[in-house]
Amino acid sequence: MRRSNKPGSYRVPSWIPANIFDKVEWIEGDVLDVVALQDAMEGVDTVIHSAAIVSFIKKERKDMYQVNVEGTANVVNMALEKNVRRLIHISSVAALGRTAGGGHVNEEKKWEESKVNTHYAKSKFKAELHVWRGISEGLEAVILNPSTILGYGDWNSGSCAIFRNVYEEFKWYSSGINGFTDVEDVARVTVLLMESSINEERFIVNGDTWSFKKLQDTMADAFGKKRPHKKTTPFLMAVAWRLEKLKSLFTGKKPLLTKESARVAQSQTWFENDKILNALPGFSFTPLEKTITKACELYRPPQKPI
Numbered sequence: 671m672r673r674s675n676k677p678g679s680y681r682v683p684s685w686i687p688a689n690i691f692d693k694v695e696w697i698e699g700d701v702l703d704v705v706a707l708q709d710a711m712e713g714v715d716t717v718i719h720s721a722a723i724v725s726f727i728k729k730e731r732k733d734m735y736q737v738n739v740e741g742t743a744n745v746v747n748m749a750l751e752k753n754v755r756r757l758i759h760i761s762s763v764a765a766l767g768r769t770a771g772g773g774h775v776n777e778e779k780k781w782e783e784s785k786v787n788t789h790y791a792k793s794k795f796k797a798e799l800h801v802w803r804g805i806s807e808g809l810e811a812v813i814l815n816p817s818t819i820l821g822y823g824d825w826n827s828g829s830c831a832i833f834r835n836v837y838e839e840f841k842w843y844s845s846g847i848n849g850f851t852d853v854e855d856v857a858r859v860t861v862l863l864m865e866s867s868i869n870e871e872r873f874i875v876n877g878d879t880w881s882f883k884k885l886q887d888t889m890a891d892a893f894g895k896k897r898p899h900k901k902t903t904p905f906l907m908a909v910a911w912r913l914e915k916l917k918s919l920f921t922g923k924k925p926l927l928t929k930e931s932a933r934v935a936q937s938q939t940w941f942e943n944d945k946i947l948n949a950l951p952g953f954s955f956t957p958l959e960k961t962i963t964k965a966c967e968l969y970r971p972p973q974k975p976i
Contacts, residue, residue, distance in 0.1 A: 697709070697710050701721050701737060701740075701741030701742070701744055701745055702736060702737065702740060702741055702744065704744055704747075704748060707744055707745065707748040708748055708751075708752065711748050711749060711752040711754055712752065714752065714754055715754070715755050715756065716754070716755060716756040716757070716758065716864055717745065717749055717754050717756070717757050717758070718757075718758045718760065718860060718864065719742065719745045719757060719758070719759050719760060720760035721737065721741060721745075722737060722738050722741075722760075722762075722793075722794070722797075723737045723738060724790055724828060725790060726788060726789075726790065726928040726929075726930040726931040726934075727924060727925065727928055728928075731789050734789065734790065734793055735789070735793050735796075738790075738793035738794060738796075738797050739793055739796045739797050739800070741797075742759070742797035742798075742800045742801065743797075743800040745757075746800045746801060746803065746804035746809065747804075749804065749809055750804060750807055750808065750809055754809070755810060756810045756811065756812075756864065757801065757804065757809055757810070757811040757812075758811070758812055758814065758860055758863060758864050759797075759798070759801045759811060759812070759813045759814065760814050760816065760856075760860070761794050761797065761798055761801075761813050761814060761815050761816075761872075762790075762791070762794045762815055762816060763775065763815045763816065763817045763849060763874060763876065763941050764787075764788065764790055764791035764794050764795075765781075765791060765794035765795045765797070765798050765815060766779045766781070766815060766874075767779065767780075767781045767782055767784065767787050767791060767795065768784065768786045768787055768791070768934075768937055768939060769782065769784060769786065770784060770785070770786050772847070772937050772938040772939045772940075773938075773939065773940070774939075774940045774941075774942060775874070775939055775940065775941050775942065776874065776941075776942040776944070776945070777815075777872050777873065777874055777945050781795050786933055786937060788930040788931075788933075788934065789930065790930075798813060798872075801813055805869075805870050810869050811869070811870070812863050812868055812869065812870075812871055812872070812873070813871070813872040813873070814856070814859065814860065814863070814872070814873055814875050815872060815873065815874045815875065816851055816856050816874075816875040816876070817848065817849030817850055817851050817874070817875065817876040817877075817941050818848055818849060818850045818851070819850075819851055819852075819853050819856055820832075820850050820851065820852060820853065820958070820961050820962065820965065821852060821853030821854065821961065821965055822853075822964070822965045822968040822969065823853070825837075825969055832885070832886075832889070833889060833965060833966065833969050834969075836886050836889040836890050836893060836895060836898075837889075837893050837895060837969065839890075839895050839896045840886075840898060841896075841898050841899055841900050842898055842900050842901075842902050843882055843883045843886050843898040843899075843900070843901060843902065844882050844883075844901070844902045844907070844935040844936055845881070845882075845883075845901065845902075845936060845938070846881065846882045846934070846935045846936050846937055846938060847879060847880070847881050847882070847937075847938040847939065847940065848879065848880070848882065848934075848937070848939060849874075849876040849877075849878070849879050849939070849940070849941035850876070850877055850878060850879075850880060850885065850958055851875055851876050851877035851878075851955065852877055852955065852956040852958070852961040854956065855875065855877060855955050855956055856875055858953065859873070859875050859946060859950065859953065862950050862953060863950075866949075866950075868949060871949075873945055873946040873949065874941050874942060874943055874945065874946065875943070875946060876941040876942070876943045876955075877943070877955040877956060877957075877958055877961070878955070878957075878958050879939075879940045879941060880958065882935065883898070883901075885958075885962075886898045888958070888959060888962050889962055889966060892962050892963050892966035892967075893966050893969075893970070902935075902936075904936060907927070907932040907935065907936060908932070910927050910932065911925070911927045911928055911929050911931075911932045914926055914927045914928070915928070943955070
């Protein structure tokens with residue numbers, strides 16, 4: 671197994687067991703560097719493309735579009751050039767798009783331009799277009815659309831930060847409803863599809879759909895912390911993201927809330943997972959309660975940056 675990391679970003683991931691870590695050949699590279707991709711894909715049978723920037727911050731949009739869209743185009747182009755047999759593209763349910771009214775979403779949903787679609791969603795949608803183009807040019811590929819991924823990792827960033835906020839007894843919760851899935855389930859599905867003959871398909875990977883309140887309460891109980899008890903409103907969220915933006919201008923730190931992330935926190939969307947369950951007989955999702963309990967045990971102090 672070979673993994674490419676952006677130059678200067680390499681860190682030993684402490685959550686990977688040594689017996690697995692030692693089987694990986696770690697290569698520094700960049701999806702924007704076609705020469706590095708050429709070297710990384712030499713003699714490779716299958717590529718799992720999961721490199722992406724997830725951000726709701728305006729000043730990071732240019733880099734996000736570059737990495738997510740141009741980077742994916744480079745991966746697809748080089749996979750075709752190096753005769754890579756198979757590509758597993760890790761996308762996001764965000765690439766399916768959201769609608770103002772929320773509702774149920776499955777793999778048949780067509781992208782619609784909407785104010786509720788974040789720039790991250792737009793970048794992942796555009797990235798997928800390059801994968802479909804690669805398929806039309808002869809590349810064997812499958813697209814995975816995971817919902818919000820939960821598990822143990824660096825709780826200073828990404829969806830892992832939800833655990834830290836709850837541990838620090840963040841008192842606010844929103845009325846939003848969203849899909850969540852175990853990080854190990856995403857990995858298992860990736861391997862199962864990598865080893866299958868399934869081609870030219872997309873699959874939503876969603877363990878369950880919960881309210882953010884239920885998610886935060888379950889985490890708080892697992893940590894032995896106070897549950898969030900103050901409900902936000904659209905008005906309060908609008909005030910909060912503006913205050914965060916102002917604070918960010920003075921401190922130089924990333925805002926904890928942005929206009930886009932506030933909108934996502936208020937949306938109510940149910941993601942269906944029937945297709946992946948039918949495609950992979952014998953596979954089942956880990957109950958979110960189990961995922962959260964396991965992660966909270968690992969997150970308990972002393973928690974150091976990973």
